Amino acid sequence: MPEPILVLDKLEKHFGGLAVTQQVSLDLRPGEIHALIGPNGAGKTTLIHLVSGTLRPDAGRVLLDGRDVTRLSLPQRARLGLARSFQITCVIPGFSALENVALALQAGDGSSFRFFRAAHHEARLNDAARATLDEVGLGARATIPAGALSHGERRQLELAVAIATQPRLLLLDEPLAGAGPEETERLIGLLQRLKARCPILLVEHDMQAVFALADRISVLNQGQLIVTGSAAQIQAHPEVQTAYLGEDEFA
Ligand SMILES: Nc1ncnc2c1ncn2[C@@H]1O[C@H](COP(=O)(O)OP(=O)(O)OP(=O)(O)O)[C@@H](O)[C@H]1O
Numbered sequence: 210m211p212e213p214i215l216v217l218d219k220l221e222k223h224f225g226g227l228a229v230t231q232q233v234s235l236d237l238r239p240g241e242i243h244a245l246i247g248p249n250g251a252g253k254t255t256l257i258h259l260v261s262g263t264l265r266p267d268a269g270r271v272l273l274d275g276r277d278v279t280r281l282s283l284p285q286r287a288r289l290g291l292a293r294s295f296q297i298t299c300v301i302p303g304f305s306a307l308e309n310v311a312l313a314l315q316a317g318d319g320s321s322f323r324f325f326r327a328a329h330h331e332a333r334l335n336d337a338a339r340a341t342l343d344e345v346g347l348g349a350r351a352t353i354p355a356g357a358l359s360h361g362e363r364r365q366l367e368l369a370v371a372i373a374t375q376p377r378l379l380l381l382d383e384p385l386a387g388a389g390p391e392e393t394e395r396l397i398g399l400l401q402r403l404k405a406r407c408p409i410l411l412v413e414h415d416m417q418a419v420f421a422l423a424d425r426i427s428v429l430n431q432g433q434l435i436v437t438g439s440a441a442q443i444q445a446h447p448e449v450q451t452a453y454l455g456e457d458e459f460a
Pocket residue numbers: 224227229247248249250251252253254255256
C-alpha cells in the first residue's frame with residue numbers, strides 16, 4: 210500500500226466545553242477520494258480547518274508527506290502543497306478564466322503578483338493555463354470573464370486555480386453545493402479524473418455523489434470518528450444509521 214500523503218493523528222479540538230473533534234485519526238492516500246460525512250454539526254468543517262491550518266488543534270498531529278505541519282500556518286501549509294478550494298480560492302470576476310489560472314500558475318511559480326500584467330502576455334504561462342483549463346473542461350471558455358461563467362463553470366475554474374499550484378492534495382468543502390443536476394454530473398466526472406493527479410479529502414452533503422466518488426468514507430458524529438470504510442461498509446454500519454436517524458441521507 211502506498212504511503213499516505215496526509216495523516217491526521219488523534220486530532221482534538223474544543224470550543225469552550227464542547228469537544229468538536231475527539232481523537233480523530235484518518236489518512237489520505239495517493240489516487241484516492243476520501244470523503245468525510247456526518248450529520249449536521251458533526252465536526253466536518255472544523256476538521257477541514259484543522260487540516261488547512263485555519264484552526265490549531267488542542268492535541269494531535271497533522272502530517273503532510275510524513276512531515277509534522279501541526280504548528281504551521283495556513284500559508285505555510287499551502288506552500289507545502291495543501292490546497293483548499295472554494296472557500297479561500299480567489300477568483301477575480303473581471304479577469305478571464307485564462308487570466309485567473311495564469312495568475313495562480315504564476316503565484317505557484319513563486320513569482321511576484323507585481324508582474325502579472327507582463328505575465329499574462331507570456332506565451333509559456335498562457336499555454337500552461339490553457340492546458341489546465343482543458344483539464345477541467347473549460348478550454349472553450351478561456352476568454353470569458355470569471356464573473357460571467359455559470360455556477361458550475363465557476364466551480365470548474367476554482368478547481369483549475371487550485372490544481373494550477375500543483376498541490377499534493379485538495380481539500381474540498383462541499384464542492385457540489387448549489388450545483389444543478391447536470392453541473393453535478395459534470396463536476397463528479399471532473400473530480401473522478403482529478404483524483405489520479407491529486408488525492409482529495411472531500412466534505413460533501415450529496416450522498417449519491419459521495420457514494421459515486423469516494424474510494425473510502427469516514428463518518429463523523431458529534432466529533433468522533435465512527436467508521437472508515439467503503440460505501441457498502443458504512444451503509445451497513447449500525448452506528449452510522451443511528452447517527453443519521455432523522456436525517457434523510459440514509460432514509
Ligand atoms: N468557532 C466556533 N466556536 C464555537 N463552536 C463552534 C465553532 N465552530 C463550530 N462550532 C461548533 O462545533 C460543532 C461542529 O461544527 P462544524 O461546523 O465543524 O460541523 P459540520 O459537521 O461541518 O456541520 P454542517 O454539516 O452543519 O456544516 C457544532 O456544534 C458547531 O456549533
